[in-house]
Amino acid sequence: MAKWDNMLSMLWMLRSGRKLTAAQIADSLEISVRTVYRYIDALCASGVPVVAESGHDGGIRILESFKETPLFFNSVELKALVDAFKFARGACYPYTEELESALKKVENGLHEEQRHDLSHQTSGMDVISPSRPPSVVPLLRELEQSAKEGRTVRIAYRKANVEQADEREVDPYGLAFDRNEWYAVAFCHQSQTLRTFRVDRISRLEPTEARFEKPERFSTSAYFRNQSEREREADGPLAVIRIEGEPDTLNALCGHWHLRHYLTERTDREARFLIDVPTMNKYLPMYLMTFGTAIRIREPLELKRRIQEMAYGIAKHYENDPD
Structure with a gap:
């Protein structure tokens, strides 16, 4: 048993109120008496009032005034x-x-x-992240608080590639951190549907007096996953896709904003996906071609042959080009 686990066990034994000898503690924890006394010194250094009394009725105990159990971390x-x-x-x-x-x-x-x-x-690890506007933090606090209270907010929101922000009232259901960006999932009164809003594109937020009830057991992660599933090309038979590659290459593949939702199993050298055949046939061959020889399709055979055909077509296209 680890040192900190032994110390906690000894502490719980002593909190029973009984006086225990060092030998009794050592026998119970299967450690030496010398180690018991080292642990007592460590407990005292952590603020635990351990008292060792000598004599016939002596023993080790904790003062009754002690109430808090300290936390020990390795x-x-x-x-x-x-x-x-x-x-x-x-x-x-x-x-x-x-x-x-x-x-x-x-x-x-x-x-x-x-x-x-x-x-x-x-000292050897740090996290490098892109700079964000200082307004993001208070916006995140406001959105989370509004979601907790069930309070509708009025926001000024600027869509991508649009200069002018428009105002709308939304019911924030929750926040999600995805692809290095913060998103609010909220019911939009203007469009009368559930939408996602990138928080850094909100230029102003004002609470209103209106209230709302969030759907029971709503999950932002489940919402993002469901949105991805709705974007499938069509309902149809599902295919198991096995792709081999180096760990870094598979990281890029599995991190794709859409493909990652179909990931079912991952090892250092292989990734498995379960995806409908129409989506696979329409989108995957061209996307997987961008990885070149860094990956190898193991199954299905249909996908492998489609990529072979595309590669052959590209080679033929340039076959007779002059140097």
Whole structure:
């Protein structure tokens, strides 16, 4: 058992109110008596009032005034917390300041050696992200709060490639971070349908007095997935697609905004998709051709032959070109 798990187990044993000898604790945890005393020193350093009494009725106990169980983190867990904060900050997470404050509380509970080790372990990784307008953070907070309260908001929204923003009232259902951008999924009163709005394209947001009820068990991730499925070429038989390639190439393939929703299985060297045949025949051959020899289609045979035909056609097209 790991050191921190043993310390917590010892703490729970002592919180029972009974006095225990070092030998009893050592026997229960299958550790040495010397290790028990090291753990007692560590608990005391963490603020736990452990008392060791000698004599016939002596033993180890915790003062009754102690109420809180301290949190013990190993070095990898601490590193994961700091790295998660970096990712949150890079994504423009709306509660980064609160997350940083919570992380500082954790760090303040560490002793000097742990803080030094944490600084050393987390110095080698950072998150580089594109700059976003400062207005995105308050917009994300407002949208999330409105979604929680069920409050309709009025927004000025500018579509892509359009200079003028138009105003509309929307009922925000939730937020999603997708392809390095924040989106709000909301019911649009103007179009009378559920839509997605890129948050960085909202130039103004005002709460209204109107209220709404969000559909029960609504999920933004399920909405995005369903939208992708609706964009399929047609209903039809499904085909299993097996593609081999290097890990980095498969990452690019599986990260495609549309194709990723059809991913069913992934290893370091192979990706499997389940997709309807009409969509496969219309879109995939040309897209997969862009990967050249970096990937290999294992199945279905129909897709492999279609790509072979396209490659042969391109080769024939240039066969008689003058040098």
